[in-house]
Amino acid sequence: MIFYDFEVFTKDWLVVLINTDNQEEQVIVNNRLELYTYYVQHKNDIWVGYNSNGYDRYILKAILCDFNPKEVNDWIIVKKRKGWEFSREFNKIQLFSFDTQVSRYNSLKKLEAFMGHDIRETTVPFDIDRKLTDEEIEEVIFYCRHDVHETMEVFSRTYDEFQAQLALIKEFNLPLKHISKSQAQLSATILGANKKKLEDADTVFFPETMDIEKYKHVIEFFNENRHSSKQLETTIAGVHHVFAGGGVHGAKKNFMYECSPDELLIMADVDQLYPTIMIEYDLLSRGVSTPEKFKNILNTSLRLKSEGKKKEREPYKRICNITYGAEGDKFNAMYDPRNRLLVCIFGQLFLLDMIEKAENIPSMKLVQSNTDGILVIINKRDFEAFDDLVYEWEQRTRLSMSFDYYRKIFQKDVNNYIVVDSKGEYKSKGAYVKELNSLDNDLPIVNNAVVEYFINKVPVEKTINDATDLIDFQKVISISGKYSYAIYGKKRRHEKVFRLFASKDGKQLMKVKDGRPSKISYTPDVCRIVNTDITKEKTPDWLDRSFYINLAKKRVNDFMGSDTNV
Incomplete structure (x- = not known):
């Protein structure tokens, strides 16, 4: 693997490259022939950078094509254009590029800060309109080298992402060139998707299997607003809820509770809610040419989960989770805004269906509901009745639920809470209380x-x-x-x-x-x-x-x- 980082100025460019096989470093300054020779020697290696799929790989290709790298730099940075749009010549250059940037919201420097590392930056302005002095070149090399080492550090701490990418490529017999693709693009390739021109984004219909009587006004809301950005605020089971095109959220605010020995705090989550709805209700992207392949992937994911094979399940789980988001990405071959909207609406209505039935249990108290589950308190004597209604709901909707049990809850709102089980182990969610890590380490x-x-x-x-x-x-x-x-x-x-x-x-x-x-x-x-x-x-x-x-x-x-x- 080659870890690399480019720095581009008006009249200068440089790159620091580190070969992981022998830990050898090479610094190239304004020398296209030297870079070309290095590229030829390593064109079959995997090149790794931070935001390299958005920037560095196009600077590399620009220099190899004998373009002015400053023009490509400004194309991407100043004009906010995609690097691949600059020239079709880029497509002729083989490059197995893997990007360690997991989240587009975090710069490499911010991750360095989270890790506690040195985050000082070069004092040389990138818009300087002259050749750099030797001292300035040395300063830029120093900080560029630092960033390459930090990229290697980030890679090691997010190695699971790289393994997942390789697992997808290996599991589905794809060529290595696909290492450069996002996982959403990989999913489209694996499922044989071809983008279709669709003009029914605001078409709404509802599942025949749902059974909602008390809260029909929610159905009416979705029928009337269709693809709008409006949201419905309403009270469900005594809890304020918000229904919208992105999902449902409801929670008792500022709720602190410890169950008595006769009570249960149950988090009931739907297993693979969106992927299952896509298969069971024919809402997989209409651009997918092999829907049966997605069904097999979903079944394999659920089977491996039941067998406790977390590592083996990962590539299948990734495709299942990514496909829904890809339906809303207009640049993805699986783009299908109607089906994406319907998957989300179906999910909300099925949960509403569940809550409506659960209200018939005398001791049931709804604590929160979110995209794919509900949190309830019931008396132990009513557990069998709750379990029975969940079973009936599963059979009717063709969805599947699993239960986790807790003893205490400390809840600010649906986005910030802590639940504690009988062993004292806890699960937390939200900016106030989430468990931080070396790449997310603020206060x-x-x-x-x-x-x-x-x-x-x-x-x-x-x-x-x-x-x-x-x-x-x-x-x-x-x-x-x-x-x-x-x-x-x-x-x-x-x-x-x-x-x-x-x-x-x-x-x-x-x-x-x-x-x-x-x-x-x-x-x-x-x-x-x-x-x-x-x-x-x-x-x-x-x-x-x-x-x-x-x-x-x-x-x-x-x-x-x-x-x-x-």
Whole structure:
């Protein structure tokens, strides 16, 4: 594998390449012949970069085609055009390109910050209108080399994504060139999809198997609004719900509950809801030429899940989960907006059907409903009745449900909650309480403090005051392209990504647009910027722990309701 990163200026370009077989590095500056020779030697290797499928591979191909890389750079960065649109000549160059960028919302520099690594950036402006000096070239090489090593680090921490891509290629006997495709594009290839011209995006009909009597106004809403962006707010089983073209959400707000010995807290989820609806109700993209292949993939995914074969299941599960989204992607061969809308509507109505039936159980309390499941509290004596109605619903709708059991719930809303089982193990969801990781690591001490408060009744002050690793207190922010630059106090900063810490002394970091500064959300008014490596740093005396304590208390109060004050 070849890890690489290009830097392009008005009159210069350079690339750092690292061969994983022998860990050899090669730096090429303004030398097309040297790059061509390297490419020929490694054209059968897999080339790995960060956002390389959106940028670097087209810079590479531009130089190999003897185009001006600056023109391609501006085509992509300034004109916001796709690299492949620049020239058909690019299609003639073989390149097995894998992109480590899992989320388009995170830059490589932001991931470096989450990991606690050095995120300082070159001071050489990319719009400099002259040849770079030797000193400037060396500085750019230094930071470019750093980014290649960081790309390798991100790759190692997201290796499952690469394995899943290879598994799809291997399982379905595809050529290696497909390593460059997104998984949605791979799914379209595997299913033999051919894009069709469809003009019935706002056509709505309903499944004959649903049985809704009490809440028919929801059906009427979908029938009247069809493909509009409107949403319906209504009360279902005593809980406020929102129905819309993207799914249903409903939850008791600020709900804290611990089951008595006679009660059950059941999370009932539909297994592979959308893929099953696609098969059972003929709503797979009409561009798919082999729907029976998708059915076999779905059945294999469900079988491997029941057998506990997680690794073997992954490529099948991926295709099942990706296909629904691909139906809404106008650039994908499976684009079918009508069927995508209907799959979502059918799913919402089937859940509504389930809730309507469950209301007949005397002890049933609905806690939340979401895209593919419901969370309910029932008395144990009513479990058999609940299980029976679920079985009847499964037989009628041709869907399948599975149950998970919990003992406690702490719920701010449908998007932020913690559930705890009888063994004390918990599951959390939402920005306030989700479990963070090395590539999603923003204000981890605050999340930890909130979870510890609810799960183990630990005061937030104790969690925060006992923490000694500086990285736990980091707030990572990035200045988007909507803003010109950032200022720290009165000093303009050239960086786009910052690692901030609340401080007893310091200044405020602000973003600037049209010459006007504005506050950056969830950042302290007084902070220090530490963009150097902090992976081994301990908390200093200047750290203002009160900022984190107050933020954690606010989030706890948000969970518990406006009348509380921790």
